[in-house]
Amino acid sequence: PGLKLDEGAPDGRLFPADLLARAYRAAAQRASRENLFQYGNPRGSLTLRENIATMLKSQRGLPVTAENICITRGSQNGIFLAAHVLVRPGDTVIVEALAYEPAVAAFRALGANIVSVGLDEDGIDVEAVEHACRRNAVRAVFLTPHHQFPTTVSLRPERRLRLLELAHQFGFAIIEDDYDHEFHFESQPLLPMAGYGPGHVIYVGSMSKLLLPALRIGYVAAPPPVIDAIAHMVSLTDGMGNTLTEHAAAELIENGELRRHARKVRQVYAKRRENFAKEIDRSLGDLVDYRMPDGGLAFWLRFPNTDLDTMEARAAAMGLRFAASRSFMTRDDAPRGLRIGFASLNEHEARTAIAALREAAG
Structure with a gap:
């Protein structure tokens, strides 16, 4: 699928x-x-x-x-x-x-x-x-x-x-x-x-x-x-x-269960954020600009020398789905990028995801 x-x-x-x-x-x-x-x-x-x-x-x-x-x-x-x-x-x-x-x-x-x-x-x-x-x-x-x-x-x-x-x-x-x-x-x-x-x-x-x-x-x-x-x-x-x-x-x-759960998952997501950044640097380092997010559950990835329309079409052909970069734009001159969530991915899934993005980027 x-x-x-x-x-x-x-x-x-x-x-x-x-x-x-x-x-x-x-x-x-x-x-x-x-x-x-x-x-x-x-x-x-x-x-x-x-x-x-x-x-x-x-x-x-x-x-x-x-x-x-x-x-x-x-x-x-x-x-x-x-x-x-x-x-x-x-x-x-x-x-x-x-x-x-x-x-x-x-x-x-x-x-x-x-x-x-x-x-x-x-x-x-x-x-x-x-x-x-x-x-x-x-x-x-x-x-x-x-x-x-x-x-x-x-x-x-x-x-x-x-x-x-x-x-x-x-x-x-x-x-x-x-x-x-x-x-x-x-x-x-x-x-x-x-x-x-x-x-x-x-x-x-x-x-x-x-x-x-x-x-x-x-x-x-x-x-x-x-x-x-x-x-x-x-x-x-x-x-x-x-x-x-x-x-x-x-x-x-x-x-108090919600507060305890929040503390626990924050620790998990903090590790996943660090891991996701490492995977980006390892696989996409030469293609992507990004800043480590202070918070939230996603990264904003900019691909300055990659045509995102082509990348998204290639990703679709591979069966890789993510939100289209144009879907965030409310004006034509807005800077384009990809918002990719990291919190729902364990270490293996994150590696697979970033490798797939690298392949789609060409």
């Missing part, structure tokens, strides 16, 4: 199935005891919202309570709901030149006018954002400041503060997608922008990278009026989330 490389997924084999089974069993028993098998709150389980609010406050500096949280079916659902609440047809939304395509597609589906601005090794070009704001009535800026998707760079603190100043000056909302905050390997991670300007930031997070992507648990943190509007959208679409799964996730947080 060939080889499929992801864009930064966790390794589901590392999550202990018996842990999940115990959490579901405890959640089911509690739901039976407390009569929780009824239709629930569109904001999600109060217990889980309280747990997430405590985590965001203590670990990420967000001044939030359960009233600031709505549980979603993964971060993409959270982005779409936030966009639906904010954006009307014709509104301008600023995105980075390289961005998470499903999010950009969500804004386009809502009729947004997309303005793409450049980014470099320090993150989004805030001067270009200001310039765009002077030419358009900007409704929102969507970005991934922590481990930028797809390039993995972190937005510098001074640029974060300037962006918050611009949000205040021009009255736009920042949608901050912090999709894998837990996985940072160098020093302390920068705290989310939502902690510095909570009135201007809609913060979207996910538990999918820590738990399992198949469980689809994300959340939005925002001022209560925004959460009310998002909860209303949930009630119009599927009414509520998956109560049992939400209670199981809350159980894993409360009993």
Whole structure:
């Protein structure tokens, strides 16, 4: 069937199935005891919202309570709901030149006018954002400041503060997608922008990278009026989330198992990151430019002297599949590269993957 490389997924084999089974069993028993098998709150389980609010406050500096949280079916659902609440047809939304395509597609589906601005090794070009704001009535800026998707760079603190100043000056909302905050390997991670300007930031997070992507648990943190509007959208679409799964996730947080699991997999992924870099240097050294990612679960690989269209066609013929470099581009002059996940690959799989990329590169 060939080889499929992801864009930064966790390794589901590392999550202990018996842990999940115990959490579901405890959640089911509690739901039976407390009569929780009824239709629930569109904001999600109060217990889980309280747990997430405590985590965001203590670990990420967000001044939030359960009233600031709505549980979603993964971060993409959270982005779409936030966009639906904010954006009307014709509104301008600023995105980075390289961005998470499903999010950009969500804004386009809502009729947004997309303005793409450049980014470099320090993150989004805030001067270009200001310039765009002077030419358009900007409704929102969507970005991934922590481990930028797809390039993995972190937005510098001074640029974060300037962006918050611009949000205040021009009255736009920042949608901050912090999709894998837990996985940072160098020093302390920068705290989310939502902690510095909570009135201007809609913060979207996910538990999918820590738990399992198949469980689809994300959340939005925002001022209560925004959460009310998002909860209303949930009630119009599927009414509520998956109560049992939400209670199981809350159980894993409360009993400390999620934190222990996070510590364990961070160590595994840190080793895999080092190993992946060694394999890149060994097999692709003369073809590729890259920087070691400070965090996240993927590498951004640039091939300055290789035609990526040809490389991707050759890879497809070999049965090697990965996200097309063009899929990240929101403007024609954006720098091209490949985002290749390392976390889901053990040592042997990583070697096989890099060797296949070398063959495809010619």
